[in-house]
Each structure stands twice: as C-alpha cells, then as structure tokens.
Amino acid sequence: DVVMTQSPLSLPVTLGQPASISCRSSQSLVYSDGNTYLNWFQQRPGQSPRRLIYKVSNRDSGVPDRFSGSGSGTEFTLTISRVEAEDVGVYYCAQGTHWPRTFGQGTKMEI
Amino acid sequence: EVQLLESGGDLIQPGGSLRLSCVASGFTFTNAAMAWVRQAPGKGLECVSIFSGNGVNTFYADSVKGRFIISRDNSKNTLYLQMNNLRPEDTAVYYCAKGWQYDSWGQGTLVTVSS
Numbered sequence: 001d002v003v004m005t006q007s008p009l010s011l012p013v014t015l016g017q018p019a020s021i022s023c024r025s026s027q028s029l030v031y032s033d034g035n036t037y038l039n040w041f042q043q044r045p046g047q048s049p050r051r052l053i054y055k056v057s058n059r060d061s062g063v064p065d066r067f068s069g070s071g072s073g074t075e076f077t078l079t080i081s082r083v084e085a086e087d088v089g090v091y092y093c094a095q096g097t098h099w100p101r102t103f104g105q106g107t108k109m110e111i
Numbered sequence: 112e113v114q115l116l117e118s119g120g121d122l123i124q125p126g127g128s129l130r131l132s133c134v135a136s137g138f139t140f141t142n143a144a145m146a147w148v149r150q151a152p153g154k155g156l157e158c159v160s161i162f163s164g165n166g167v168n169t170f171y172a173d174s175v176k177g178r179f180i181i182s183r184d185n186s187k188n189t190l191y192l193q194m195n196n197l198r199p200e201d202t203a204v205y206y207c208a209k210g211w212q213y214d215s216w217g218q219g220t221l222v223t224v225s226s
Contacts, residue, residue, distance in 0.1 A: 037212060039213065041156075048206060048216040048217065048218055048219055049156065049206070049213075049216050051212070051213060051214050051216075054214065055212075060214065092155065092156055094156070096212045099170050100158060100170070100172050101158035101161070102158075103155055103157070103158075105155055106155045106156075
C-alpha cells in the first residue's frame with residue numbers, strides 16, 4: 001500500500017500568518033494518464049471532510065484563493081497564505097492513483 | 112448542487128449485519144464512481160470501497176474484503192454498503208463520497224459495533 005506521511009501532525013498558527021503542511025508518498029503518484037492524483041481535504045470540527053485541492057494544485061469551486069497546493073512525484077505541500085479563524089480543523093492529503101486509496105494521518109491546525 | 116444523504120447506521124452486535132444507503136442528487140449518478148469512506152472515533156479516514164461509474168468494477172480495502180459488499184441502484188440514485196460479520200473495529204462514521212477523488216461528501220452515518 002502507498003503510505004502517505006504528513007508533517008507536522010499538529011500545527012499551531014497565528015491569524016493572518018502563512019501556514020504549510022507537507023505530504024510525502026511512499027511511491028510516485030503519477031498515473032498512467034500523466035496526471036498526479038494528490039488531493040487535499042479539510043475537516044472542520046464536527047463536519048464532514050471537504051475537498052480543497054485536486055490533482056496537486058487545482059482548487060475546488062468555492063475554495064478561497066489563500067489555499068494553494070504544489071509538488072510533484074512524491075512530495076507535496078498545502079499552503080495557506082494568510083490563516084483565518086475558519087481554517088481551524090484537520091487537513092488530510094490523499095492519493096487517488098493507486099489501490100487501495102490511502103490518506104495521510106491528518107494535520108490538526110489550531111489557532 | 113450535489114447532495115449525498117447517508118442512512119442506516121445503528122448499534123449492532125459483533126457478528127451482525129447492517130446495510131447502509133446513500134441517496135444522491137444534483138449530478139448524473141449513473142456515470143459517477145462512488146465510494147464509502149469511514150472514520151473511526153477520533154481517527155483518520157479510510158476508503159472502504161469504491162464502485163466504478165460504469166458499474167463494472169468494485170474495489171475493497173483488505174480490512175473489509177469478503178465481509179462488505181458495495182452495490183448501486185442507478186434507477187434510485189442510491190449507493191449501498193452491505194456490511195456482514197461486523198467487528199468492533201468497524202465502528203466508525205461512514206461517509207458516502209462522489210467520484211474517484213471524493214469531490215463531494217455526505218454528512219455520514221454512525222455504525223457502532225458493540226455487545
């Protein structure tokens with residue numbers, strides 16, 4: 001199975017400051033069609049997960065542009081340019097290239 | 112707007128069976144791959160099963176293979192998860208998610224396996 005390793009697992013942040021989360025996969029996430037299926041999800045307290053970023057760097061509809069994704073191959077990063085109070089929650093990376101699908105352990109972001 | 116509404120979660124004894132349902136709306140269900148993703152209390156996310164949009168391919172996590180069956184009724188826009196021989200470690204919130212890359216999620220339904 002592809003292991004997804006996130007760091008840090010706990011991220012204290014300051015409002016208005018940038019924040020970033022790293023995600024590393026144990027195998028390349030480049031699929032045979034040339035796409036890299038690495039997604040980022042946000043789970044606010046008491047809510048269902050919500051996808052923020054797909055295929056490494058594409059923001060989903062309605063996602064603020066302060067969220068951005070980058071990376072390639074096995075190394076990926078989620079960056080928040082200026083943290084807002086509503087960004088509190090747990091963030092997961094997930095690979096959609098290999099079966100079984102796997103998620104990172106989650107990074108808990110706290111103000 | 113995509114909506115996914117799960118139901119069927121309950122308190123069930125070990126060894127028992129349960130069927131979860133997910134009613135979908137707001138998109139063409141027939142063409143969409145659909146997944147069940149679970150989250151044990153205080154834990155992370157695990158993809159349990161995926162059903163391809165073409166209705167041909169199904170995938171299962173090793174932890175549920177041989178015990179869970181995913182199915183769909185395209186005439187009712189509904190995804191199912193038949194869970195048999197349930198174990199305490201199956202206790203989790205079960206989410207229905209749309210697509211191979213989980214672009215939309217339901218609110219989840221809680222399954223508790225305990226005697």
